[in-house]
Ligand SMILES: Cc1cc2nc3c(=O)[nH]c(=O)nc-3n(C[C@H](O)[C@H](O)[C@H](O)COP(=O)(O)OP(=O)(O)OC[C@H]3O[C@@H](n4cnc5c(N)ncnc54)[C@H](O)[C@@H]3O)c2cc1C
């Protein structure tokens with residue numbers, strides 16, 4: 104057990120004029136996660152403290168926040184790994200605060216919807232299933248690890264500029280489908296991302312790679328989409344349109 | 346007031362499967378207390394069963410063999426017609442899931458890969474590495490985005506409105522606005538998941554309170570076989586995060602402090618891959634006999650599988666060990682102990698996912714059809730969630746298309762909402778005495794210690810009494826804040842009452858059942874007793890506590906025999 108000082112950003116738009124930091128001094132086990140600590144503080148000290156969580160094992164994507172300056176998952180951040188007795192906790196940037204550490208992820212979900220994030224398969228289910236080699240799937244495996252926590256969106260400097268950029272997660276998701284050997288979506292249906300606030304907006308500064316808690320590299324997907332767009336467009340130049 | 350043809354409560358696999366399969370043209374809504382992708386289903390690791398026969402050692406597999414394993418695993422308490430339906434549907438369901446986009450792992454030749462799992466005669470568990478739940482849930486959620494499904498995220502359903510044997514709708518607390526909302530529905534499907542967090546040590550998500558089961562019970566819908574609670578043998582010591590059965594399926598060993606693979610003493614032929622109830626009891630026995638470590642855990646050793654296999658087949662497990670256990674399973678054995686894992690019992694429904702109440706359906710872990718009987722096999726519950734979720738969607742659609750709405754529905758749901766508001770006002774006007782979290786922690790401890798893996802008359806009776814005391818204290822509680830937006834203490838206040846109900850039904854059923862069957866192990870009645878207890882427990886709500894009755898098990902072609910592995 105050790106004494107920790109938690110400085111937590113508080114904001115209730117219904118009652119507060121602006122966000123402020125509140126301090127809680129709390130004794131916790133070094134093996135506890137930041138999420139464990141937040142729950143103890145809520146249960147014992149302040150029942151109004153608001154934050155999201157569910158799985159407590161880094162797979163549901165609910166608990167993204169900023170901990171001592173790092174965008175990360177609270178459930179997977181073990182106190183002793185912080186190497187500090189002071190723990191500063193803030194909500195994810197690039198989103199509006201709903202209450203305390205909860206942010207409004209509506210723009211993130213909207214971007215996801217926009218890329219049509221579902222397989223467009225052939226019409227019939229093949230009788231004994233598809234035949235796909237593991238090798239064909241390997242390209243998309245890293246993207247399947249994505250838990251849609253929003254950490255990349257939050258860290259992205261292009262999103263921060265606020266010009267309607269779809270963001271790393273949605274674009275990586277699109278690449279995951281376009282590369283799926285089962286997906287039959289037409290080129291023109293996804294080529295909509297060929298626009299300044301689509302795949303070309305990415306600055307390739309890789310902040311998303313740094314913060315992704317699941318080791319996804321969204322910019323790999325974005326670059327993949329760019330490559331595919333260029334190749335596809337060149338092919339079309341040499342093919343007579345019917 | 347909100348109004349839809351079909352309201353599905355729960356955005357996990359069962360709920361989304363229902364939503365995807367409801368009849369086009371009907372107005373469908375999904376309500377979930379968390380964003381659907383944060384549902385517990387996302388955490389499932391190991392896989393989903395279907396007798397595809399893709400594994401070189403599984404060529405002779407068939408749905409009948411799958412059904413037999415399920416029934417034997419259930420210690421013969423499963424309804425055999427239901428188990429047969431599940432296993433038959435499994436095969437087309439797997440191809441359907443693949444067609445919707447699930448990226449299953451593959452075998453050379455391109456077919457879906459399968460791995461061995463506990464209690465199964467053939468390797469038949471299909472998987473996507475060790476993130477099967479993640480890919481299934483994301484795929485189904487993303488598919489619903491292509492359909493016209495209305496989502497209410499972060500709404501907690503608090504009441505089910507039933508009158509004269511018919512369901513009229515619901516009441517919900519909208520966390521964002523802080524308001525209490527009446528909801529009118531022609532049909533309601535519950536897909537609210539399990540109650541794992543009634544126990545202190547659980548592999549379940551922190552949000553798994555099981556309130557759906559409790560609020561159906563309070564509305565007069567019976568619960569079935571609630572005393573059957575699955576303890577998973579291998580949860581990471583300390584955090585109780587699940588280490589999938591797939592780790593043993595891939596060849597992991599269980600080792601005690603003498604360096605011995607102790608399963609040889611309990612299940613000499615199946616060894617580590619005996620069903621969960623047997624392995625969990627074996628581990629607990631080793632620990633209690635002083636053959637564990639620090640009196641708390643034994644080891645799951647994966648080191649001999651080698652780095653490559655661990656990285657490829659169990660990358661998520663390695664990650665969990667690194668981050669939450671501070672160890673690398675490539676180099677060190679994993680300390681594990683049993684923890685509550687799955688709710689076999691649940692809302693009493695039939696093979697069409699229908700309850701005795703007209704217009705009310707349930708599917709997935711909150712329901713009890715029953716396909717798992719006294720013990721569920723690994724890989725069968727994801728399957729149950731998608732198969733019976735689909736059946737629920739189809740059944741409810743059929744009902745809505747063939748029935749008439751009723752005028753009094755609006756009045757009834759409005760009344761129920763007004764009653765809840767009144768109750769919240771009372772909570773706000775009282776002085777607070779203690780807080781709900783303290784009672785919650787106490788309840789979890791009681792259940793773990795007295796209604797856990799090993800059960801006995803004395804402790805069970807004590808537990809029942811202590812739950813009664815907690816209920817008394819619960820009635821004296823008040824809320825500590827009057828700001829109702831995103832107020833998690835209010836959520837817990839409302840759900841806790843249902844947790845008390847669930848705990849009471851589990852305990853009372855366990856006390857009454859004087860035999861040992863599957864996960865229900867009575868130290869004072871250590872044998873299965875088919876003569877007297879080959880029957881389902883049915884629990885009905887009365888103001889004085891649950892009323893228990895019993896119903897025969899449906900047996901088709903598999904006569905009960907001794908369960909040996
Ligand atoms: C760690 C772990 C690993 C597992 N691995 C496997 C596996 O490999 N194979 C397998 O077959 N099974 C596995 N299981 C079991 C399986 O994951 C679950 O049984 C299954 O996912 C349950 O799905 P569900 O849709 O019924 O419920 P859930 O996924 O739990 O969804 C419940 C939904 O109901 C909502 N809800 C609940 N109450 C309310 C309320 N009052 N108001 C509004 N919404 C509410 C929740 O928000 C949630 O959306 C595993 C379980 C655990 C704990």
Ligand code: FES
Nearest residue numbers: 157159164166178
């Ligand atoms: S609580 Fe699920 S990712 Fe942290």
